[in-house]
Every structure is written in C-alpha cells, then in structure tokens.
Amino acid sequence: MAAAAAASGRSPSALASNALVDAVASLSSSAAQLVGGIAAETAGYWAQRFFNRVVARSLHIDYYRHLADAAVNYEQWHAAAQMLDHLHGQDDWKADATSPLYEWRLVQDRLYQLQKARATHDIDAMLFTLRTSMTRNLGNMGNPQLYMQALTGTKRLIESYVDEVALQLEIIADSGSTPWTIDDAFDFLKNTQTAYGRTALLLSGGATFGLAHIGVVQTLLEQHLLPKIVSGSSVGSLIAAVVCTRLDDELPSFALPEHINLDVFESEAERAQPWPRLQKIVRFLRDGVVFDPAVFSAAIQDNVGMLTFQEAYNRTRRVLNITVSSSTAFEMPRMLNYLTAPNVLIWSAVVASCAIPFVYQPAVLLSKDSRASDTMWETSQLRWIDGSVEGDIPIARIAELFNVNHFIVSQVNPHVIPFLDRTGNPGPLRRATARLADVALCEVQHRCQQLKQLGLSTVAGQSLLAITSQKYIGDITIIPPFDLSDAMGLLSNPDARLFNRFCHLGRHAAWHLLPMIRNHCKVELTIDRLLNRLRA
Template identity: 35%
Template sequence: SLSSASWRPWLSHAWDRGTALLFAWVYLWVEVLRYWSARIGQLLWRPTAEQTLMGQLAQATRYEDYYQAATSLDCLTTTATTRHRRDVNHRLPTAVVTNDDWRRNPISRGYDYQLIIRRLELLCAMDMTRDLPAMVYVLRSGLVRNLGGINERHMFTRCYAGTTKLLIEEYTFRLVNILHFILRTEAPKTVPRHLKASFFYDTRQCYGRTALLLQGGTTFGLCHLGVVKALYEAHLLPQIIGGTAVGALIAALVCCQTDETLPGVLQTNGIDLSALTRAPGKDRFRLKLARFIQFGYLLNVKVLERCLRDNIGDITFEEAYRKTGRILNIMIPSTYASEAPHLLNYLTAPNVVVWSAACASTAQLGLFEQVSLVIKDPLGTLVTWSTPMAPSSDSSSASRSSGGGRGSGWDGWGDVHQPFSRLAELFNVNHHIISNASPHQFPWVVLPKPLGQILCFHGCHPIRTLARLVWDEVRYRLQQLHMLPRFLTPFAMAGGGSNFALLSSSSPFLPAPNLPTANDTLCPVTISPSFTLRDFYHMYSRPTRESLRYWILKGEQATWPIIPLVRNRCLVEFTLDYALDFLNQARKHTPASNRDKPAPLLRRRRTISVQ
C-alpha cells in the first residue's frame, strides 16, 4: 500500500503533463495547417475587383471611403437590361450595361422622363433669359416633391452609391439654382422683399416639411446617433426631430445641442457617461431580478434621469427650441386605450422638462419604471405634474379588463396615425425619415442577408420575382394580423368577451403597419442597421465609450446608402428654409426707414416664419 501511494501522485502528474503536451502538439499542427491552407488559398484564388470593392464597402468608416468604393463598383457592375426607343414603345435587343451607364441614360420606366425633360428645358430657358416673373410663376405652380416619380425609392436602389439618373439630379440642382437666383436678385422695384418672403413661405407651405423619427431600440437605439451623425455631416439633418423609447433619449440629446456642441456629442467626446458607470462589488443580475420581483420592472429609470440631466440639464421644450432652433417631438403612451398618445413639443408642452418626457417615453411594463412628467413653473422651480403621462399598473389592468389597454408596454409609435397626423397639423410635415432600431421589427424592416441578396439582385428572373412576391405577401398578411384587434374590438365589446385582452394587445414581433404619408406614392425613407447575434447578446448592456463608437458606426453605415435619396427629396425644402432664414435676418439688420412695407398676410405669419 505504501508503494502504491508513492507512485500514484507521480502517475497523475505525468498524465496531466502528457495530456497538456498532447493538446499543445495538436493545437500547434492545427495552427500550422490553418496558416498554410490560407497561404495556398491566397495563391490559388485571388479575389476579383468587385469582391475587393465589396469588402471595402463593408469595412468603410467614413462616407468618403464608402462613396469612392461604391462609385468604382458601379462602374464595374454589369446588368442585363432591355432597351427601349425614346420615341416609341419598341423593345430593342437586351444589352449589358454598367450602373454608371444606366445613370447616364435618361430613359426608364420607373419615372416619367419625358415630363422631366420638358420641365428641365423650361427651367434652362428661364435661367438663360433671367426671367424672374416666369421663374416665380413656374415654381409656384409646379414645385412638387415627387414630380413624375423622380423620388421613388426604386430609382435609388440600383447603384451601390445610392445615386439615380443624372437627369433627375440635374433637374433638382437646377431648381435649387433658380431658387438661389430669386433669393439673391436685388430688384426691389420688380419683386419687393416682403413679396419675396411671401413667395418662399407659400412655396414651402405647399412643398411640405421633413421630420426625422427615431423609433425604439433598447441598446440598439444608440444607432440613432450614427444616423444623426451621417445626416448632419451631409448637411441633411431635418429641423424637426421626434423619438420614442430610446429614440426619445437620443432626440432629446441632439435637439438640446447647438451647432457648436453637436459635433462633439456625435464624436462621443461631449457625452457624459458617469451616471452609467457600474458600481463595483454588486451582483447586477441578482439586483435586477430582485427589482423585477419586488417592483415589477427590470431597469432603474433613475440612472437615465441622471445621465440626461448631466448632458442637457433642466431645459424645457420651449427653451430647447429657442436655444437650437430644432423642433423636438417626444411621444409618450397614453393612460387609457381610448386616448391618443401624447405628442410633446414646444407648442403642446412648452414648460415640460425634456429629460422627464424622454424618461416617460421609455416607460415599458417590465423594463423601466413608469414616471411622471416634470414642469418648470414661472419662478424656475421644478414641479411634478399631478397626472402621470405613462401607464400605471392600475390603469393598465383596468384598460386590459375593458379589452383595449396598453399594458403590454410601449415601443414604437403605437397608433401610427395619431402622431403623424399631429405632426402634419402642427408643422406641415408630409415627408418622414424613420430610423428603426427596434430589435423585434428588424426581420420585417430589413430582409435577411441570404434572401436580401436574392431579392435585391437586379434583373427579371422569374425566381427572383416569385421570391419577392412571396416575401411581400407574408409581410402583408402579418400586417393584417397586426391590425386585426382594432377591427374586432367593437364586436368583442358588444358580445361581452372579457378574454379579448389577449388578442387586443398586438404582438410586438409582428411588423408595424405602413406609415401614413401625404402622398401615397412617396413612402417614408426607412433606415435600419443590420445586427448580428453578438449584438443581441449586448441588447441590454450599459453603454461605454467604446460601445458608443461601435453603435454609431453601425448607424452611419446604414445611412450612407440612402444619402442621395434624402438629398434629392430634401434639397429643395432646405433651400426654401435657408431663404426664409436669410430674408428674416436681412430684415432684422435693415433700418426701419428703408424696410419695405410688409404685406398683411406676411405680418400675420411673422411669428411662424422666424425660426
């Protein structure tokens, strides 16, 4: 027994060392085989120019690099198309052209190119003759955002750079040049300044305005910062910005920054994350589980309050508008199902503190604690509003028993018809740019990569057409299922069905219905980043400086392909806004004796046009 006891430790030690050496030997040979297989693969298989450029697109960290690689790829990518004569509808033999050749050819079935050619010739003739009355007459009667279908989404999806026909771009820039000519013309006897301001105001009123909507997102909502950064660097950031849930936090952070401080925030240097720093020595999972069991919510909303107050302070909606000129809109859920969601801005809630409204928008059952709004009285003291603007447990249970509550939580825009119609009433918004970062809506907003590569490939192959038809049919039927509870609620209430609450709370995993627009042919621009399984693992992680840069880059990469589309849709609108601001500033610096006599209509609108 003594001899066996003496050699057993030695045998165990030798076994451990032998096992370790064996694993090390196997790992060494695996690494050697992997290295030489990669080297041999590089020698035998060389990537094509298109594959190299596609890799540069995926790894681009700046829009300039992305655009350069995309334009080079458009010059190489060839597509088989059916040509048509310009004068008659006669098909010619199929030709293989690049995306750049497609841009240079104005003929296409996707838009009314003949109408655009006639309008462009008229604009060029007026620009050559400098006929100011004719310019004013033509623009007032024919300035439409989607004239002839020039701003349809399918006209901007063929090229990797997101560009469209050169004819469409030339038409848009010609309109902008004529507007600048009308603005800069010094002809007070022909067109007085007040008539010029009235022209630009009426034209913008007819043309409509654009709103950027940041929707939902948990930690994915940090991608909204990347969307804002890409639009801001391209000088395409709308003046009207709205948000819900995490999107409301990002919208509040952006709309409370001036043009001098906003670049620092978008670079993450100007964001104070001290409130989100984890306290050492605490079991975070056990703390969250105990909070959920005891209070019914998972995350502490006080952390969001401290973070927002550290970054924007106790500023109200009206103070934020006067400080930055940006119109912040935050929608929070209503208390009862019969009420419309509350849209807060500097007109509807001027004295409400921004950080309280943003935290109330993030209130979801089981995720954040419901909070009440905070207002600032005339003395500057913060006072809690007596009526909470987020659903409480009692009201949620009562509304669920009646068959139509919002107790399932809040994420997105809820009843989409209410806030969009309210934005149109208050600010004449008829065009929307939607940044959708909701994780449960991601499969329905963006196609999965294998299916997306099949459906987005340009051509007329029957299999691709059938796949697109099947995918659209699935989306349509699921949207019908999403809308079904609204149609069945009156019948269930009439029949006394109390178990209809399960059906009335529509599933968050169904696709949201189509968003309403002023023009049914012009759909909103939807931006949704592509997420990986690793991103879903960090869905509820606290943001750090490194993770902020990661999410911002994801938002930028999702925005770069649609920048030409946004520019073509919004360039005329932003030119009209610039003209109104220029005329208002010029009027302020003009002596009272030299001012033109304002028209009665302009005098009534003065408070609206000065922004």
C-alpha cells in the same frame, strides 16, 4: 539520281517517293507548329481578355467593396462607391435619361422650360414653371427604385432638374438680378415653402440598437441635411433630445462615447456588487420591473440637462417631438413638443418614453413653473410608458402640426427590422415571407379588434393591437444592418466598442441613402437658407 539509285541498289522511282514523303512530313510538321502557335496565341489572347474582363474585374469589385465596407468617413466610402459604379457600368445607366420607373419625358420637358426661361431672363416664366413643378415627386422621380441601381446617385436628368430648381430660387431671391423687391421675394419663397412642405427625421425605439441613430444624425449633420423637425420614441427620444438641445458646434462631441453617459441600465455601484443579477430578480418580484428607474433618470438628466421643450426650441430652433403612451386603457397617446407641452422638462419626457413595460416603471411628466420649480405636469398624476407602443413613428400628428409631408425614418426596432427590406428589391423568398407575416399580423389585429368590440380587451391587448397595426417606415427608411449577435446586449450598458460599432452601422446605412435624401431635400433646404438670408 540514277547513279545514287545504282549505288543504293534501289530504283529511281523509289528514291523519289521517299523524298516526297520526307518533304510532306516536314511540311506537315511545320504546318502543325504554325497552327499550334496560332492556337496558343489565340487562346492566350482570349484567356487574357477573360481574365481582364471577368477575373480581374471580380477582384477589383471585391477590393473596392472591401474599401467601402471599411470606410471610416463618407469621403472614403464615396470614392470606393464611385469605382464600384464604374465597374458595374452604372455610369452609362445614369447618363441614359430613359427608364420605365418614372416619367422622364415630363421631367425633361420641365427642365427644358426652366432652362429656357433662365436663358431669356424671363422671370414670369420662371415663376410660373416653378409654381407648377414644385414637388418632390414630379413624374415619379422620387421612386426609391431609381436610387437602388447605382450607389452614388440616380439619373442625371433628375439631378439636373433638382439643381436647376435650386438655382432659379437663388436667382429669384437675389433682388439685384430680378425686378422684385426683397419683400416680394420673401413672400414668394414663404408661399413656396408652404406648398412644398417640410421634412422631419423620426427616430424609432430599439433599446441599445438606438445608438445607431447617432451615426445617422452625425451623417446628416456633416452633409448639412439634418432636418429642423426631429421626433423620437423610446430610445429614439433620448437621441432626439440630445440633438435638439445642443447647437450645431456642440453635436460632434455627441458621437464620442466619453462625452455621453451610457449607464442607462445599471450604475457603476450596482455593477460592482457581488450579485447584480440577483438584485434584478428581487426588484422584479418586488416592483415588477428589472431596472432601477432612478439610475436611468440620472443618466438622462446628465445627457439632456434641465431644459423644457420651449427652452430647447428657443436655443436651437429645432422642433423636438417625443411620444409617450398611456399606461391605462382610457388615455390617448401624446406627442410632446414646444406647442403641446412647452413647459414640460425634456428629461422627464424621455424617461416616460423609454419606460418599457417590465423594464422600467411608468413615469410621470414634470414641468417647470414660473418660479423654475419642478411640478407635476398634470394634476391627475397620469403615468406614461414607452412611446413606441402606440406611436413609434407619429407621422400623422407631425404632419398636422408642422406641415410635414416628407419623412426620413431611422428604424432600429428589433421586432420590426426583420420584416423590412434594405435593398428595395426583395427576392422571391423574402416576398413570400413578407406575405406570410402580413397574414399573421392581420389575424392578430382581427382577434384584438374582436376582443375590443366585446369589451374583453385589456391594456396588454390594446398595446398589442397598436404595435401590430402602426406604420414603421417613412418616405426614406434607414435600416442599419445589425447581426444576430448584436441583440445579445439589447438591455445592457453599451461599452465603447459596442457604441462605436452601432454608430458605424448607422453611418453606413445613411451613406447608402444620401443621394436620395439630398435630391429629396435640396430644394427645401435651399428655400430655408434663402428665407433666413432675406430675414437678416
């Protein structure tokens, strides 16, 4: 270093200092590169985790949500819904029995008792536990909120309990595995059926929106969940009539537009005329209604046939109920079925139930006499109007006649669905809107009641009171998600595109509620099936 210092003319200490600086600079550069590399690797790792956890998950959710919305059958929808539940972590929620929404300890205890009785073949314990547990809402397990968390089901504890009850009913009905006779098993199941109650499907009015009922019925039929008791008002009466006059193997064709007469507002001949709207105006000024009732009657007869309520029940064993409202202020609304009006022609009941004021004329009810001739059902020649006016969802009357305590409602009335919540968990704005609507409805009801008490109420006033005061929902309410644009064709003949769209909306709305419907109805349907088997 001394020789180098002499050659460079610099002192040895200066050279040593420069070498140290170069070494430190080189070390700092290497350290910076190392830190930068580590930082880049760390940032890349967490960026990848963020992408996989948030961005990719969001993309997957959007993808499967699109698949669910585009599904054309329940299997496709269910597969997409399962993936959505998995991505949202709902599998863990279903596996965890605890929840403040129901008495999970009570359900767990009853399930344990049932499983213990079955494991020890203790038939007496099984019978006792079943008798004390036979309810759809044990421990509030029927709470709709329990079915709003996941798309494909609820708590596995609830599903296990329902499955266990159904299994033990099978064991009791199997005379080979119990000391009972067939008569003992039949009596037990019959008494259990009476105590448990029955389910009814109620189809609301709603003009062309009623085509969504077809999708609902189609879904319930495919899943073997279609109740034997069906009620319909207004357009719902048409769908109910078709369902209850056809056998199961005849119903699938009902969901095809080419197999149903859709000319319910205008005939093809009327549409072909140069001034069809002018004809409606002239008819309204002359008769007080917009559409020709003869055209509507012909379409209904084409779709329903010439069966009476009794004949339809004998053919399909389904109980058809149709509501009609009085066109006067002095007659009560009626619910027609094979018990209250066995000889009434179904098509005439549908025409009367669909007689919307100012749209169709009030209609008379026709019956079939002993000579198979059409006659007036009542000698007073009363005329009836739209069943939705006073009995859109006739819960009380059906409960009285047929031991029904569980109601599935398909609600499509355009003046009702804006006030109903499809999610089961409305936000603050919707809750505030609902409160304001309740206040307005209460005020309307109060004023109508005052006019009635003063003797100043008219038929229109009584109808308004009935519309605003009746109940429009059931234990399970299916509400198809219509758009505002759908309302443009409420009173016009639907084409194939609109028919398929509304059926699609009905199917999708029903798919979302199938887990709740299945859990609520599985025990009841098991009892029905076992009773039919024992009768054979």
